Amino acid sequence: MLWAAVAFSALNLDRYNLTQAITDNFLSDLGLTTDDYNNGNSLLRIAFLIAELPSQLISKRLGPDRWIPIQMCLWSIVTCAQFSLSGKTPFLACRFLLGLIQGGFIPDLILYLSCEDESSFYPGSLDLTLIISSFLAYGILHMRGVAGKAGWRWLFLIEGLLTLTLGVATFFMMPASPTQTKTWFRPKGWFTEREEVIMVNRVLRDDPTKSDMHNREGLSFKRIFSVALDYNMYPMYIIGFMFGIPSGPPSNYLSLSLRKFGFSTFESNLLNIPKTVGAIITLICITLLSEVVDNRALVSIAEDLWCLPCLVALYCLPANPNPWVYFAISTVLLAYPYTHAIQVAWCSRNAGSVANPTVNAAIYNMFAQAGLVASSYIYQADDAPRYLRGNRNLIIIACICVCFMYPGTYAYYKWRNSQRDKIWSAMTDEEKTHYLSTTKDVGNGRLGFRFAY
Structure with missing residues (x-):
């Protein structure tokens, strides 16, 4: 909406x-x-x-x-x-x-x-x-x-x-839902009955698991605990913690740095706009790419891959850089393709049923916030004004994300799917039917579930 x-x-x-x-x-x-x-x-x-x-x-x-x-x-x-x-x-x-x-x-x-x-x-x-x-x-x-x-x-x-x-x-x-738009202050609602049926069918066709809970059904602590122990989601939580760290400190300190370089209050605010415009363009591009390329890890790696050379350029700046050179490098860095939304969707897709994404999205965001907390302390006052130590640490973290974290997540989910394929293909038709009719596995725990990667 x-x-x-x-x-x-x-x-x-x-x-x-x-x-x-x-x-x-x-x-x-x-x-x-x-x-x-x-x-x-x-x-x-x-x-x-x-x-x-x-x-x-x-x-x-x-x-x-x-x-x-x-x-x-x-x-x-x-x-x-x-x-x-x-x-x-x-x-x-x-x-x-x-x-x-x-x-x-x-x-x-x-x-x-x-x-x-x-x-x-x-x-x-x-x-x-x-x-x-x-x-x-x-x-x-x-x-x-x-x-x-x-x-x-x-x-x-x-x-x-x-x-x-x-x-x-x-x-x-x-x-409350597409079928509950009629109320005392909106007596005619927004949709006809036919339109409501079409919308519900469209949502359920896209993801049938959305039929197993409604949006006012509470979660039991047992279910929360079982979701939190789902180790298959841990690679996504590690991504949530790590991916935003390389861009965090440069973003938090851009306005402060521009003021220190002599730009006025009003110039500093207006100079934040170019990087935001750039971020909109790269967001559109990465979103279109995610629709074409059926590879979440390859698309999601783009953010840290973009930041890495810019962080190297910041690290190599002289002791008293030209303010406009610093502005240009920072603007390009912070115009990175924002992949957080893609990763949240990836996390929800790999969680399974509606109840699982409810908790998984919260846990993923908790790890993302923890990563931002860590990034808040990378630039320290004793490292000012060039923040050489801070930028060096950011470069190392970006390299870990690009070279190990995303490729490792891709390999893990591909391996998990191949494991399930072997188990499923080894079962007879009778065994498959018995499993489907009697299993208590839910969400991504079902043998028929395949992880996106």
């Missing part, structure tokens, strides 16, 4: 506006250091990680159509509260609260879309949001001095009120 993309945009608007706030002397106004900035990012990610699974449990019980707008309204209130930040402790507390409330939003949205036609979700809304937010920041940060307040304070307040409005609207814009 289009509104799912709007809701995702609201998440990103409030999650990433700190990168614009720091261009307006945010750190110096609050007496913070870059290490405090790292700690704030880490606390948000840690809270994000902690909230993933509990949020999924709440979402499965209440229904994502109810829980998602509640999350949006709560984090918008915290965003607005940052208008009154007064020092290190309130800053860290707000970052933690934001992460705690936003933590399960992405898997909750995946759960909601699993009961719909998932092609209606647009991952590109992240990049479009970053472009729009850069222009918003350019205008709002000019309000520095209004009522004697800093521009970054108005940025948090105005964007928080904007996403709060979207959160309230989401209560009315996200029906």
Whole structure:
């Protein structure tokens, strides 16, 4: 649904506006250091990680159509509260609260879309949001001095009120399912009965396992535990932890670095736009490639493969580089093809039934957030301003991803499929029929299930 993309945009608007706030002397106004900035990012990610699974449990019980707008309204209130930040402790507390409330939003949205036609979700809304937010920041940060307040304070307040409005609207814009669009404020609904039948058949034809649970059926702890112990999903969790680390620190520090190189607050925000435009182009290209190439590992490796030569170029910059050269290299690096959405779909595909992706998506995102926490500490104050040690570590991690992690995952799933093929082909027709009628295996544990790679 289009509104799912709007809701995702609201998440990103409030999650990433700190990168614009720091261009307006945010750190110096609050007496913070870059290490405090790292700690704030880490606390948000840690809270994000902690909230993933509990949020999924709440979402499965209440229904994502109810829980998602509640999350949006709560984090918008915290965003607005940052208008009154007064020092290190309130800053860290707000970052933690934001992460705690936003933590399960992405898997909750995946759960909601699993009961719909998932092609209606647009991952590109992240990049479009970053472009729009850069222009918003350019205008709002000019309000520095209004009522004697800093521009970054108005940025948090105005964007928080904007996403709060979207959160309230989401209560009315996200029906429980394609067959439940009729309600007191929408008496005619969105679809005819025939259209509803067509949509349901289309979703079930695409993935028959979506018929085994509904979106208000809670998960038992036994089922959660069994899913968490599914070792066949561990390669995906390792990917979730590792793949985003090489691009994390350069992204977090781009605005700060541009300010240090002499660019103004407003120039620094506008100079974030080219890399976002580039990211949209590469996202479209990698998405089209994923439709043509039936090889998830080959497509997903593109992000770290793209980052590797750019990280080498950053490492080789002289002690006092030309600001525009640094900007050019960083822009190319951060225009990488974003493969996270492809990997989440890959993870869901290999999980099996609807219940499994619900938990697996949460676990995958927990590992992804853990990776971002680790990446927050790669650039340290004692390594500034060139961050030679940090960039060297990023190069090593990118090489591990490209040379070992993705090829290893490809080889593992191919081997698992060949194992099952041998067992299945060795069975007689009677044995196959007996297995299909009596097996208690579910999801990717069934002999007939084949992993995507």
